[in-house]
Amino acid sequence: MSGPGIDIVKAGHIELLVSDLGRAKEFYVDTLGFVVTESSSERLYLRGLEDRQHHSLVLSRSDEPGVGHIAFRVADEGDLPAIRKLLESRGCKVKPVSKGEERGQGNALLCEDPFGFPVEFYASMDKVDWMLQRYDRYRGAKVMRLDHFNIMLPNVAEAFDWYVHALGFRSTEETETEGPTPSLWAAWLRRKPTCHDIALTTGKGPRVHHAGFTVPDRVSVMDCADLLASAGYLKSMERGPGRHGVSNAFFLYLRDEDGNRIELYTGDYLSADPDWIPIKWKLNDPQRQTFWGAPTPASWFNEAMLVRSPTTGKFAKLVAPDIQDRPDYLLSAK
Amino acid sequence: MSGPGIDIVKAGHIELLVSDLGRAKEFYVDTLGFVVTESSSERLYLRGLEDRQHHSLVLSRSDEPGVGHIAFRVADEGDLPAIRKLLESRGCKVKPVSKGEERGQGNALLCEDPFGFPVEFYASMDKVDWMLQRYDRYRGAKVMRLDHFNIMLPNVAEAFDWYVHALGFRSTEETETEGPTPSLWAAWLRRKPTCHDIALTTGKGPRVHHAGFTVPDRVSVMDCADLLASAGYLKSMERGPGRHGVSNAFFLYLRDEDGNRIELYTGDYLSADPDWIPIKWKLNDPQRQTFWGAPTPASWFNEAMLVRSPTTGKFAKLVAPDIQDRPDYLLSAK
């Protein structure tokens, strides 16, 4: 059960580290169609067509690619003290972020969570023009909004406990390893009533596997694949288009030119029922990853984004999981 | 602020009254593709492809068409006493419904609300097979789930107060009349973070204008129009396909052979931000009803479903609004 005063609303935004802001702008803005809210020599604050908030994607210049932080929006600024207390009770370093320190954002907390991830909690953000009915501004992938984060770490069961029992997330779908004593291999956890706001997956970690952005429909995904192929971004398309078994979403995984990974995502479902029973998958089910049975490239399991500590500025060291980090049919793929 | 113990989750189901169950099954099941969960000589319990609950649409045999009740799902059975107390404090007749009395449903409350609408509150419902990934069972309109109710009544401002201040709904979009002292003409209110669970619109009432069911995408709407035109349901298509200004959804309004109205609905947005400011429209804005400016047929304003009292079994008498019940450009349409 979530503690009193901890009411997380949704996955809010992510900060990606890119080596060349101009090149990143060509990819995210000129090609994929993210909307620029604000920019500086060091950062681009971007949003989707559906966003009424200042940003859901921040691109920050950095010599090393990776993730600066992920952020959850909470219902009220009054939630922040309880979150701080909870984090500190777990020994996490917490760094208050003042209103405006991150452009457009109110007071917030930035921490290194119990698993080494840089996580921010914020309650308010400047309002901006809604582009949803500015169809004359739609471009590229028609990115609507941030939907979820997918993170990799060696011990999913521990993170599950943290997100569900401490932070009040609910489990929508789960993957278990095979055999008589299955381990929890992955979980899709939600605050907003969709499939998820965050997915936890087994792998060397702490790393962020991807951020998933919502697009309107399958045709938008297909159009984006054609566009990327025409615009010289052939290598950016890592996996898909395809249909996930888990989440039922239609997807395309993209790598920017620094290797950061995002997902174009559409077509999951409403999970509002209070008695929702998590949907269970087995790790080796061939339809779990891609409902059509298509193979997943090895890079999708091997590679993920490093995370930078908000306190030290260093990238977190990786720890390997004790259990296998991919389905049997990919065990030999490196 | 919602009272303690009143946590409405979503629009849950609707009971439509039909004169011929066999004919209604041909329309809703064989043509539109609703899934049959259970049936009797007097009722059909139907659900969408995404539903994991027993039913979201009940068709009940009746000599007169109309609406038996609309129902909201609440988070916990423990919410029911507080709701009962609230209703009774407003002088509403409340009728407890025992587990199983409505098939598949747990304990519930059925009432005549302060505006004469038959409204049910329930917390639990039997689980059933999820058809979401049974694409071999997809038919017709590919109806996913119930999304919202749209009700008509003479005084929207009073109902707004009830839904927002007593029941804890939040306002997503609003329409006002023109002029220097505008009146609230319609409001789209939500509990789940989409555009709405219930819309309140000005008109003779109490009547239910329609129930909106979610379909996967615009192509599903278009496919359904072709199908209905081929299958002899030309007259069932009252309005659309088109894009709404309000809600941004893509729609097609259908009338069953008793004249009951449902909407196929797709493509609204996430409204999870805690500081959401309602989007405002003026009644005469030509893009409010249909974003492309196409005219709305007069029947869409004139006709709606009568509601049957859960206590007397009689249909509610209608009261006309004091303010105009349609945009200026339709004032002469009868």
Place this chain on the structure above:
Amino acid sequence: MSGPGIDIVKAGHIELLVSDLGRAKEFYVDTLGFVVTESSSERLYLRGLEDRQHHSLVLSRSDEPGVGHIAFRVADEGDLPAIRKLLESRGCKVKPVSKGEERGQGNALLCEDPFGFPVEFYASMDKVDWMLQRYDRYRGAKVMRLDHFNIMLPNVAEAFDWYVHALGFRSTEETETEGPTPSLWAAWLRRKPTCHDIALTTGKGPRVHHAGFTVPDRVSVMDCADLLASAGYLKSMERGPGRHGVSNAFFLYLRDEDGNRIELYTGDYLSADPDWIPIKWKLNDPQRQTFWGAPTPASWFNEAMLVRSPTTGKFAKLVAPDIQDRPDYLLSAK
């Protein structure tokens, strides 16, 4: 049977007269996404994304809007003398057009046909870059190519005889008036094996009702409607989106700011069978115009583009048909 040496290949291009080239460019190029091949102070030569020829749409500055000419591509320049002979045998004025006189085009013939329409026949045109796989250049309606012309004239039966027996077209679909002695009311005639290259419809004439341009699919039509509504072109959408009964195509009719009319068109069929029997419709069939039964606006029957004589430069005088010019259900619409 077509005479020797008359082998028409397809509807090739159309010249529309516009009062303001800059404003027309905003509509056709910036909004709808036609590709500019070449321009001068007096003309814009435009093509679709699929065209490998210099132009399929010419916009010419003119004080009066309307149609400068429609043009058919023939298989070989050697066909031109036989066409000239045929035209002159019918008393038509023929004006040879030298290579390059119309930019990008080889030698051609421009005539006033037996019904007063300005018609050009040409065999060759400069090749240009194919944009079909330049998805990064797709914009607006994603116009692929010209598909057909639709012309209005008082006596369809006579024009049918000319197109079928003199020029070698074949009839794909036909509409007849009601009653015991039906008249041919409209015909869809082809050279390329689709539904049509030219449609003949009953009405005051000679006028050109519209030019139909192919778009990839229904979603492109829908996207274009959203775009036009956002970009301030609400009044440009005259009819649709919808599904035609005749041709089975999905359509949206647009008027430019001079009132010239084009159709976005997708989804007809292959008509290659040598023994094709024309599909017959009755004028009053409600599904003939729109398969979904939606009403057609009166302007669609009343208004069409005037045609300018290639010899006198004057616009042709109109003659009314002897038979009714619209379905019964629209007889009173003015």
Place this chain on the structure above:
Amino acid sequence: MSGPGIDIVKAGHIELLVSDLGRAKEFYVDTLGFVVTESSSERLYLRGLEDRQHHSLVLSRSDEPGVGHIAFRVADEGDLPAIRKLLESRGCKVKPVSKGEERGQGNALLCEDPFGFPVEFYASMDKVDWMLQRYDRYRGAKVMRLDHFNIMLPNVAEAFDWYVHALGFRSTEETETEGPTPSLWAAWLRRKPTCHDIALTTGKGPRVHHAGFTVPDRVSVMDCADLLASAGYLKSMERGPGRHGVSNAFFLYLRDEDGNRIELYTGDYLSADPDWIPIKWKLNDPQRQTFWGAPTPASWFNEAMLVRSPTTGKFAKLVAPDIQDRPDYLLSAK
């Protein structure tokens, strides 16, 4: 140039050999939605929703899978003698087929062509109900019609000469091997003005690689993939969905349970221009096979359908090509 009296109209139909008609019916009719025109204990005559002809796909019971024959429709029965003469001048065995011998078909010629393929030429076929506007009958992949054949043989240049110079086909796209003295590796040849009626590709032959059937749009392909995955046909999906570089079509390759291969195909272009210059590709271009750069499974290059001689009833022996039979990046794939 085509000889006098040889006017091939289109790829007309294909006969596939299947070991179990009941199982084949489950796949082609119940799942993919082909329409049954006629059936016997030995054969199923199927057509697409757009077909007005008796059949475009024949399934014949056979102990060995493969292809019974491919068939081209010619413009007139009077074309058959010239075709017979041409074939016999090349030493081909020709077998006249009387009206009705193949159900629904008029007089025809069945031959073993110069490369060992069983090819039929027919001019007429019984008319049947058009299902194009029977949207209530649309199922599965919404197969519209046959579009093309793709055949594999060791010497494409020789077959190119036969199809282009003897039979009057025109070349739309071509693939060449790399290096200073490129060989013709594949060609897409047309009679109807689309990308192709037949493709010639280098490989062990004579074999038929696939028959391509037209579906309405990309969404139909995607829907079919979901359907097949739900209906237990996971292994039937060999390659795709994806976008071809060559032809620009959107595709999904399917294997029936005997291993016969068909393609769901949509979105090529009009190639009516009389001066069409073939589009050229290099064998190793990664976008040639799949515009998005996705790898092609080795089975797609290795496997194809054996062809049965119409005269001996034996399957043709295979001859390997002298030049490489796949792109460099797949050379090691077996």
